[in-house]
Amino acid sequence: MSDARLKAAEIRHLLETERDAIRENTTHMNRERYDAAARFERYEEARDAARAVKEDAIERLPELIERVRESVEANGGTVYLADDAADANRYIEEVVRDRDAETLVKSKSMTTEELDLNEHLEAAGVDVYETDLGEFVVQVADEAPSHLVGPSLHKSTAAIAELFNAHFDLDEPLETATELTNFARDYLLERIVEADMGVTGANFVLADSGTIVLVTNEGNARKSAVTPDAHVAVAGVEKLIPSVEELEPFTELIARAATGQDYPQYLTMLSPPVDSPTLDFDADVPLSEAAGESDREFHLVLVDNGRTAMREDDQLRETLYCIRCGACANSCANFQHVGGHAFGGETYTGGIATGWEAGIEGLDTAAEFNDLCTGCTRCVNACPVKIDIPWINTVVRDRINRGEDAELDWLVEGLTPDAEPGGMSLQKRFFGNFETVAKLGSATAPLSNWIANAGPARGLMERTLGIDRRRDLPTFERETLRKWFDARGGSRVPLADADREAVLYADPYTNYVQVDRGRAAVRVLEALGVHVRVPEIPESGRAPLSQGMVATADERASAVYGALAEHVDAGRDVVVVEPSDLAMFRREYEKLLPERSYERLSENSYEVLEYVYGLLENGADAGALADGDGRTIAYHSHCQQRTLGLDAHTEAVLDARGYDVLSSTVECCGMAGSFGYKAEYYELSMDVGGDLKSEFAAHPDREIVASGTSCLEQLDALFDEGTRHPVELLDPKRT
Amino acid sequence: MAVQPQTEFEAALRRQGSSWTRTTSDAFAAAVTEAIETPAVATDLSDWGLDFGDAPVTVDPTPRELLGATTGVTGASLGVSSYGSLLLPSDAKGTEPVSLYPERHVAVVSESDVVEDVPAAFDRLGDEFAEGPKSAVFATGPSATGDMGALVYGVHGPKAVHVIVLTDR
Ligand code: SF4
Numbered sequence: 001m002s003d004a005r006l007k008a009a010e011i012r013h014l015l016e017t018e019r020d021a022i023r024e025n026t027t028h029m030n031r032e033r034y035d036a037a038a039r040f041e042r043y044e045e046a047r048d049a050a051r052a053v054k055e056d057a058i059e060r061l062p063e064l065i066e067r068v069r070e071s072v073e074a075n076g077g078t079v080y081l082a083d084d085a086a087d088a089n090r091y092i093e094e095v096v097r098d099r100d101a102e103t104l105v106k107s108k109s110m111t112t113e114e115l116d117l118n119e120h121l122e123a124a125g126v127d128v129y130e131t132d133l134g135e136f137v138v139q140v141a142d143e144a145p146s147h148l149v150g151p152s153l154h155k156s157t158a159a160i161a162e163l164f165n166a167h168f169d170l171d172e173p174l175e176t177a178t179e180l181t182n183f184a185r186d187y188l189l190e191r192i193v194e195a196d197m198g199v200t201g202a203n204f205v206l207a208d209s210g211t212i213v214l215v216t217n218e219g220n221a222r223k224s225a226v227t228p229d230a231h232v233a234v235a236g237v238e239k240l241i242p243s244v245e246e247l248e249p250f251t252e253l254i255a256r257a258a259t260g261q262d263y264p265q266y267l268t269m270l271s272p273p274v275d276s277p278t279l280d281f282d283a284d285v286p287l288s289e290a291a292g293e294s295d296r297e298f299h300l301v302l303v304d305n306g307r308t309a310m311r312e313d314d315q316l317r318e319t320l321y322c323i324r325c326g327a328c329a330n331s332c333a334n335f336q337h338v339g340g341h342a343f344g345g346e347t348y349t350g351g352i353a354t355g356w357e358a359g360i361e362g363l364d365t366a367a368e369f370n371d372l373c374t375g376c377t378r379c380v381n382a383c384p385v386k387i388d389i390p391w392i393n394t395v396v397r398d399r400i401n402r403g404e405d406a407e408l409d410w411l412v413e414g415l416t417p418d419a420e421p422g423g424m425s426l427q428k429r430f431f432g433n434f435e436t437v438a439k440l441g442s443a444t445a446p447l448s449n450w451i452a453n454a455g456p457a458r459g460l461m462e463r464t465l466g467i468d469r470r471r472d473l474p475t476f477e478r479e480t481l482r483k484w485f486d487a488r489g490g491s492r493v494p495l496a497d498a499d500r501e502a503v504l505y506a507d508p509y510t511n512y513v514q515v516d517r518g519r520a521a522v523r524v525l526e527a528l529g530v531h532v533r534v535p536e537i538p539e540s541g542r543a544p545l546s547q548g549m550v551a552t553a554d555e556r557a558s559a560v561y562g563a564l565a566e567h568v569d570a571g572r573d574v575v576v577v578e579p580s581d582l583a584m585f586r587r588e589y590e591k592l593l594p595e596r597s598y599e600r601l602s603e604n605s606y607e608v609l610e611y612v613y614g615l616l617e618n619g620a621d622a623g624a625l626a627d628g629d630g631r632t633i634a635y636h637s638h639c640q641q642r643t644l645g646l647d648a649h650t651e652a653v654l655d656a657r658g659y660d661v662l663s664s665t666v667e668c669c670g671m672a673g674s675f676g677y678k679a680e681y682y683e684l685s686m687d688v689g690g691d692l693k694s695e696f697a698a699h700p701d702r703e704i705v706a707s708g709t710s711c712l713e714q715l716d717a718l719f720d721e722g723t724r725h726p727v728e729l730l731d732p733k734r735t
Numbered sequence: 736m737a738v739q740p741q742t743e744f745e746a747a748l749r750r751q752g753s754s755w756t757r758t759t760s761d762a763f764a765a766a767v768t769e770a771i772e773t774p775a776v777a778t779d780l781s782d783w784g785l786d787f788g789d790a791p792v793t794v795d796p797t798p799r800e801l802l803g804a805t806t807g808v809t810g811a812s813l814g815v816s817s818y819g820s821l822l823l824p825s826d827a828k829g830t831e832p833v834s835l836y837p838e839r840h841v842a843v844v845s846e847s848d849v850v851e852d853v854p855a856a857f858d859r860l861g862d863e864f865a866e867g868p869k870s871a872v873f874a875t876g877p878s879a880t881g882d883m884g885a886l887v888y889g890v891h892g893p894k895a896v897h898v899i900v901l902t903d904r
Contacts, residue, residue, distance in 0.1 A: 021884070075868055133882035133890065150882065157884030177885035184883075185890055192891075193802070209868035219878040219892025222835055226825065244864045248857040251873070263818045263853070263875045266892065271868030275827040279798045286795040287829035288779065 004466050007680035014338045015687055018146070018154040022339040025153045026330040032260020033327060033382070040256060049249040051386045054321035057241045058311055064207040064240040065302065071210035076273050077298035081237075084305045089120040092199075092232055095299055096126055099230055101196035105188075107214070107221035108132035109201025110148060110324060111236050111303055114347040114360060117199075129191040131220035133184050140167050146340035147349055149258045149326035154339045188220070193281050198224035202235035203323065204250060205300070208243035209271050212300070215254055217265040225270055229278040230297040237302050238320040244269070250323060253384040257325035272298035310359035315395040319355030321385045328352050328379035328389050333668030333688045334372045343372045351379045351389040358396045367400045371681070374672030375546050376639035377583065391591065397548025401428060424549075427466040431674035432544035432552060438512040441476035449475050468682035472717060474513045481511045481518035485534040491526060498531035499620070502573040502611070503564065506534050508543075509709040510577045517724070520731035521577055521608050527624040527732045528615045533572070537563045540581040545588060546673050557584070557592035561601055574605040577727070579708050580673070582607045583640035607641065608727050609650040609707070616656065625730040628659030631703070634696045635726065636664040636715065638708030639672075650707060650726050657730060662702060666692040669706070671714035685714070693718045705729060744849050744900070747819030751876030752888075753896040759903040763843075764788030767808060770841045770897045776801055777808035778828045780843065783904075795828070807837035807893075814849035814898070815856045818875050821898070822856065825870035834874065840893040842874075845904035 082088035137152035145151030273296035329350025340349025345357030373393035401424035541556030637647035670688025813822035878892030
């Protein structure tokens with residue numbers, strides 16, 4: 001089987017087995033997270049504060065490592081800085097041997113997963129018990145965690161009951177979540193009481209005081225850390241922050257982002273060895289007389305394992321700010337459908353896993369799942385420490401592209417005037433150069449459309465470019481938007497009479513494929529007194545960037561800025577129809593252009609309905625636009641448009657023109673640019689689209705309207721009726 | 736619960752499903768008797784000037800007695816109004832295990848130690864850490880898990896929390 005087929009088969013299997021539980025759980029957590037963020041007034045302030053603490057801490061990491069060594073040692077504990085997994089495992093095994101420990105209880109720790117600590121200790125003859133119930137489930141099932149916060153998120157209550165009933169010798173079979181919880185608690189209590197040693201992770205480590213901060217809801221970390229008299233805490237070096245002073249914003253953010261709780265059930269701050277009495281259940285001595293601090297042993301194992309190199313890598317450094325809340329996974333439509341067993345590497349899962357796995361395991365591991373990030377940006381606002389997760393995915397994709405062996409390049413040579421090295425995937429180069437494809441397709445339309453859709457061509461495209469043959473291809477128009485605009489003699493609003501002057505950005509889709517929405521945009525702007533220009537401006541770089549072709553995107557950004565700068569200087573507004581292109585100007589160009597250029601362009605660019613909204617707010621005559629007359633529509637906003645907070649503008653304008661608007665609560669259509677075309681992801685794309693389909697299918701009378709090109713294509717595939725862009729509904733010439 | 740919350744703190748306790756009693760130090764033993772389910776154990780609170788009197792609790796239990804208890808009574812050094820959180824010190828008398836092992840936790844807090852919100856609590860913590868490293872737990876409501884496919888209370892920690900607010904302190 002080809003790689004694409006294998007990938008498709010793996011995804012199909014997960015859709016059948018794990019999707020339902022994952023989708024239910026992530027949907028629930030997302031709802032709770034939105035509510036929890038909304039009721040927290042200082043949310044943005046806390047995010048900024050947390051971000052600043054992390055930036056500073058990673059900057060000063062070597063100093064903090066030295067400081068925590070001093071403070072832990074002053075408290076009476078030991079610090080070991082492990083270079084890599086083998087080093088950490090060897091040290092922990094030594095500690096275990098020195099104490100003749102036979103059983104060990106553990107609270108949840110992704111870092112020990114990264115080390116494969118359990119396997120290592122078990123091979124050394126130690127019994128290891130996970131006490132977090134989710135970890136316990138995956139330990140019993142002998143599976144890998146599928147989520148940073150909920151390791152067993154992919155399992156339903158029934159599946160866990162089946163597992164426990166088969167694995168344990170029970171008098172009565174277990175059935176409900178309460179029965180399962182009670183059984184696991186009692187079983188693990190016996191293990192905790194007997195344990196010779198406790199191992200925990202750490203969510204934060206306070207350098208000044210040598211304090212381990214643990215966030216849990218179950219209370220297992222508390223029990224594991226203080227019941228046995230020896231405690232080993234294992235933490236990546238990035239968990240260090242200076243002191244308790246800096247901890248506060250994280251405590252307000254972490255549970256909110258993870259599960260939508262205002263505050264964690266238990267926020268434990270331990271500066272070991274702690275005074276708390278050790279619990280010897282065989283000794284008949286009251287707690288106050290039991291040995292406490294004097295008898296306790298504490299080791300802090302700080303793990304490097306690639307982190308120092310990540311810190312020195314300008315693009316991956318941000319990954320180290322991650323507090324592993326899992327919100328990026330929950331907010332991701334692809335994750336909601338396949339979960340961490342597909343969308344994850346050796347240890348980490350979800351969008352940020354790309355950064356972790358690239359830094360810790362290497363590009364090969366990251367390459368196995370990196371393409372599941374479509375760059376939709378829904379995780380960007382979810383991240384409590386404001387990590388640009390899609391950017392990390394893009395950069396890693398770029399590095400993966402550059403690592404691949406060269407072959408077959410000649411096939412797309414003429415179509416790919418990009419700045420990429422030879423050897424990257426043919427499929428990626430093809431999609432990355434969509435503008436050239438569209439130009440050629442339009443020039444030879446309708447012939448190009450007939451040929452492209454003919455059976456043999458589709459077979460060839462599937463084999464060479466990996467374009468799934470079940471997907472409809474875009475139909476190129478012979479008359480482009482610019483040709484139409486020139487043919488009608490330019491703008492119908494003379495400059496002398498105009499209230500404003502705008503450049504309509506004719507992206508390749510609007511110019512060559514969905515020309516109707518471009519025409520409508522011109523007429524709508526003119527109806528509101530705007531003198532419109534439609535100059536030739538290069539593609540924004542969105543297409544190559546989504547394939548990880550950063551160098552090409554960078555060249556495009558410069559070319560776009562070059563072509564638009566004079567317009568901006570002349571006081572013309574830049575109006576963009578396609579939300580993903582506007583998102584380039586407003587988000588990614590910050591990384592691709594000099595600061596001043598970025599600011600000038602992003603501040604003067606608008607999504608088309610955002611612009612219309614502004615015109616109406618400033619007194620333009622709404623009556624010049626088509627009247628909705630109470631007609632009912634179902635509106636789907638674009639992911640990047642939502643991230644930029646621009647969905648509300650479209651809704652407000654349509655509402656003001658008398659449309660009865662129902663907005664989708666499903667955030668992602670599943671198409672995401674080229675993603676839905678790719679043979680390995682076609683079925684996943686349609687599965688994600690299924691959520692939107694069921695939502696809109698409940699309202700068959702409503703006309704479907706969408707802002708994004710990809711969303712329009714996907715909705716066209718999901719429903720029989722054609723889909724229009726909102727600007728077409730406002731077109732005074734609409735028929 | 737019929738009692739109406741009189742303060743922000745009590746309103747937050749109600750939101751998290753916890754119960755509370757307002758009382759004075761004099762009536763402490765009676766309040767404990769009412770709040771516990773036996774068998775009950777407690778940490779020694781004489782340093783707070785509190786006497787368990789004839790309340791049916793084992794003060795300063797052995798680990799075995801702790802394991803067998805249904806209720807654990809401890810002091811809390813701080814309360815946080817916004818979320819109903821309690822700060823439980825990891826001290827030598829065993830506040831940590833007594834508040835953790837039994838199914839029911841009864842926490843005793845002085846009303847004057849209840850602060851408005853998390854930033855205020857961290858101001859206090861900052862002062863304490865300035866004197867030396869500290870160990871404590873912010874506990875907010877009962878222990879909980881969703882790992883078995885639905886929300887269940889009472890996992891490794893208590894299933895129910897009751898707070899005795901001492902209004903004269
Ligand atoms: S990247 Fe951000 S959202 Fe994702 S797990 Fe890390 S902190 Fe949470």
